[in-house]
Amino acid sequence: GAGVSQSPSNKVTEKGKDVELRCDPISGHTALYWYRQSLGQGLEFLIYFQGNSAPDKSGLPSDRFSAERTGGSVSTLTIQRTQQEDSAVYLCASSSGLAGGGETQYFGPGTRLLVL
Amino acid sequence: SQQGEEDPQALSIQEGENATMNCSYKTSINNLQWYRQNSGRGLVHLILIRSNEREKHSGRLRVTLDTSKKSSSLLITASRAADTASYFCATDEGGTALIFGKGTTLSVSS
Numbered sequence: 094g095a096g097v098s099q100s101p102s103n104k105v106t107e108k109g110k111d112v113e114l115r116c117d118p119i120s121g122h123t124a125l126y127w128y129r130q131s132l133g134q135g136l137e138f139l140i141y142f143q144g145n146s147a148p149d150k151s152g153l154p155s156d157r158f159s160a161e162r163t164g165g166s167v168s169t170l171t172i173q174r175t176q177q178e179d180s181a182v183y184l185c186a187s188s189s190g191l192a193g194g195g196e197t198q199y200f201g202p203g204t205r206l207l208v209l
Numbered sequence: 210s211q212q213g214e215e216d217p218q219a220l221s222i223q224e225g226e227n228a229t230m231n232c233s234y235k236t237s238i239n240n241l242q243w244y245r246q247n248s249g250r251g252l253v254h255l256i257l258i259r260s261n262e263r264e265k266h267s268g269r270l271r272v273t274l275d276t277s278k279k280s281s282s283l284l285i286t287a288s289r290a291a292d293t294a295s296y297f298c299a300t301d302e303g304g305t306a307l308i309f310g311k312g313t314t315l316s317v318s319s
Contacts, residue, residue, distance in 0.1 A: 137309075138305070138306040149305045197254045198254065199254070200244075
């Protein structure tokens with residue numbers, strides 16, 4: 094079946110502009126995660142959605158970052174007033190179970206964001 | 210915050226050799242997972258080992274877990290050029306998200 098998809102693959106924007114990144118999880122997966130990976134670094138957790146529960150936003154680095162998940166499926170990560178330090182690969186993952194339950198996370202190919 | 214720390218940061222070997230990567234972590238975990246990443250893109254899940262397991266095999270992969278030392282190792286036997294990638298350990302503390310290390314970059318030359 095189809096895996097996790099993300100769009101766009103690459104995004105170049107100017108400092109101060111807003112960007113929206115999209116994630117389509119695997120159908121039926123209730124959990125959705127956003128991570129950020131800076132060059133040569135590991136993954137930094139941003140936000141977690143589980144079903145209809147309130148999301149865990151504890152990883153969002155500033156109030157310029159927000160995310161929503163409509164209808165328990167597609168998610169959009171929005172970065173307002175982008176800064177050069179926001180440049181990174183943004184990865185989305187989904188899983189079929191609850192976080193902490195040992196479920197495998199399936200990752201999308203990521204969106205490479207470059208802020209000039 | 211990062212939980213797992215991989216060692217070495219980079220590893221270069223010849224095809225056919227074995228590659229061993231280590232991961233150390235700091236707190237109690239439910240399980241530890243290893244992922245692979247090609248060319249800075251999406252990660253692929255390789256193997257999961259639970260806190261009550263000591264060793265697990267999957268094809269050419271062998272993972273060990275020592276909870277007393279808070280460490281894990283990933284062994285890739287008979288490496289191939291196609292194994293060239295970055296390998297990350299990720300710990301599951303029972304919280305919201307996996308905690309990833311910075312990864313080991315493996316280069317296998319033919």
